[in-house]
Amino acid sequence: MVNYKVIKKYKVSKINDMELLEEKINVIKDIDNDYCKYIVSVYNNYKIYIKNDVDNDINTFIENNKFVTVSDYETTYDIIKTVKQNNKVMIFCFEGNDNLDITDDKINMYNKLLNSNKQNTLVIVGNYQKSTKMKLEGIDYRIKVISMSKIKLSKILLNYNPDNIFLNINSDTLNNDVSWNHNIKENLEKLLFNFNNTNIQDFISNPIDTCKKCMHDNNDKYKYSFSKNSFMLEDLIKFLISLKYLCDKNNISFGLNYKNNIVIANIIYSALSGNKVIYELINLIDILMCKNKKEMYEHIYDALCDYLDNDCRKYNYCNFENGKCIAQRDISNKTEYPVNKCNGCCFDVDKRIECNKLQNGACTIRSISCKLFICKYLRDRGISYPTNKNLYIKCFLNFIQRPVFVWSFFKPKEEIINKLLKIKK
Numbered sequence: 295m296v297n298y299k300v301i302k303k304y305k306v307s308k309i310n311d312m313e314l315l316e317e318k319i320n321v322i323k324d325i326d327n328d329y330c331k332y333i334v335s336v337y338n339n340y341k342i343y344i345k346n347d348v349d350n351d352i353n354t355f356i357e358n359n360k361f362v363t364v365s366d367y368e369t370t371y372d373i374i375k376t377v378k379q380n381n382k383v384m385i386f387c388f389e390g391n392d393n394l395d396i397t398d399d400k401i402n403m404y405n406k407l408l409n410s411n412k413q414n415t416l417v418i419v420g421n422y423q424k425s426t427k428m429k430l431e432g433i434d435y436r437i438k439v440i441s442m443s444k445i446k447l448s449k450i451l452l453n454y455n456p457d458n459i460f461l462n463i464n465s466d467t468l469n470n471d472v473s474w475n476h477n478i479k480e481n482l483e484k485l486l487f488n489f490n491n492t493n494i495q496d497f498i499s500n501p502i503d504t505c506k507k508c509m510h511d512n513n514d515k516y517k518y519s520f521s522k523n524s525f526m527l528e529d530l531i532k533f534l535i536s537l538k539y540l541c542d543k544n545n546i547s548f549g550l551n552y553k554n555n556i557v558i559a560n561i562i563y564s565a566l567s568g569n570k571v572i573y574e575l576i577n578l579i580d581i582l583m584c585k586n587k588k589e590m591y592e593h594i595y596d597a598l599c600d601y602l603d604n605d606c607r608k609y610n611y612c613n614f615e616n617g618k619c620i621a622q623r624d625i626s627n628k629t630e631y632p633v634n635k636c637n638g639c640c641f642d643v644d645k646r647i648e649c650n651k652l653q654n655g656a657c658t659i660r661s662i663s664c665k666l667f668i669c670k671y672l673r674d675r676g677i678s679y680p681t682n683k684n685l686y687i688k689c690f691l692n693f694i695q696r697p698v699f700v701w702s703f704f705k706p707k708e709e710i711i712n713k714l715l716k717i718k719k
């Protein structure tokens with residue numbers, strides 16, 4: 295089993311870092327100041343993630359998934375070897391490294407894959423630009439290396455006429471940095487990182503000011519940077535949507551029948567990969583494999599609702615106490631949600647009444663638009679779900695459908711799905 299690790303762009307995971315962080319948190323934990331309270335609440339809700347490199351949820355998520363395997367290059371080879379007698383398989387390898395050489399295990403694996411699949415084709419689709427000098431020493435010359443932006447999919451499928459398509463994706467080279475659900479984690483990690491790295495003298499002499507500075511520090515110097523040729527997850531998914539469309543049109547099966555399952559991809563995973571990118575990729579592949587539009591919209595809806603519920607529960611952004619959220623409790627905050635009421639933004643601002651879908655402090659419907667909404671108070675603190683960056687919405691919904699998803703406050707799932715179906719492409 296692969297050891298799944300959370301990639302840390304802002305590292306506060308070393309033991310001595312953690313001890314220092316805890317010491318500093320102890321200094322501010324009883325200070326009655328919004329900035330200090332916020333950092334303490336982020337720390338309390340986030341420390342499980344910092345302390346544990348392993349996110350257990352991702353293991354269960356991967357094990358329960360039927361369309362992909364998450365493993366190393368050998369697994370792709372094993373799958374192809376097992377099924378190749380009966381199928382003419384075409385493998386698309388998504389590789390974004392720009393510095394492969396003979397000592398690299400991947401090159402050996404590509405050569406091995408090619409040898410096991412001679413008649414057919416192994417296509418490595420890199421995102422290489424003309425100006426980039428690519429080193430592919432040791433790679434078998436029969437392997438076609440094609441830039442994703444240059445590839446003529448219909449022509450390739452017509453020429454090789456495969457029975458099946460199989461994908462091999464190197465997740466280390468997938469960049470979903472701009473993806474929305476990366477932003478919050480990154481903001482919180484960065485906040486704790488900044489907090490931990492404050493000068494101890496400054497901190498002791500003026501903890502409130504130091505906390506304030508940490509929250510407004512936009513220094514990105516510690517950010518992990520991807521190779522120039524890394525794939526944007528969005529580009530990969532758009533590519534797969536076109537590939538799936540052409541396969542369906544030409545009766546080419548997407549995936550292989552392996553161990554009584556249709557497996558469409560092996561995702562290569564190493565310590566460099568982030569859990570988030572795997573989670574996103576698997577979910578996006580699941581959406582891609584939906585049988586019809588209704589199933590697809592429902593899947594997008596449920597996956598996003600689940601994600602948002604878990605995220606809010608885990609990090610407790612709204613931090614309710616006695617029915618009042620953090621924004622309502624802060625009387626200096628000029629919120630449009632009345633401070634003398636409870637239940638945060640479950641409030642109809644136009645009618646000035648609490649939402650009638652709220653019963654006994656809980657929502658009786660699952661409105662995606664409400665779940666996506668984040669008030670200004672939290673947005674100012676780095677918490678937001680920018681829907682224009684969400685890949686489920688961007689890749690699978692058209693321009694007319696997107697606002698329906700985002701602006702249908704107080705509306706239940708069935709109503710939103712029906713509206714999407716009426717305006718499908």
Ligand code: SF4
Pocket residue numbers: 611612619620621622631637638639640667668669670671672
């Ligand atoms: S999003 Fe809503 S519930 Fe959460 S803090 Fe803001 S107003 Fe309160």
Ligand code: SF4
Pocket residue numbers: 639640641649650651652656657658659661664665703704705
């Ligand atoms: S419909 Fe929206 S505003 Fe109303 S209770 Fe549910 S989440 Fe809150």
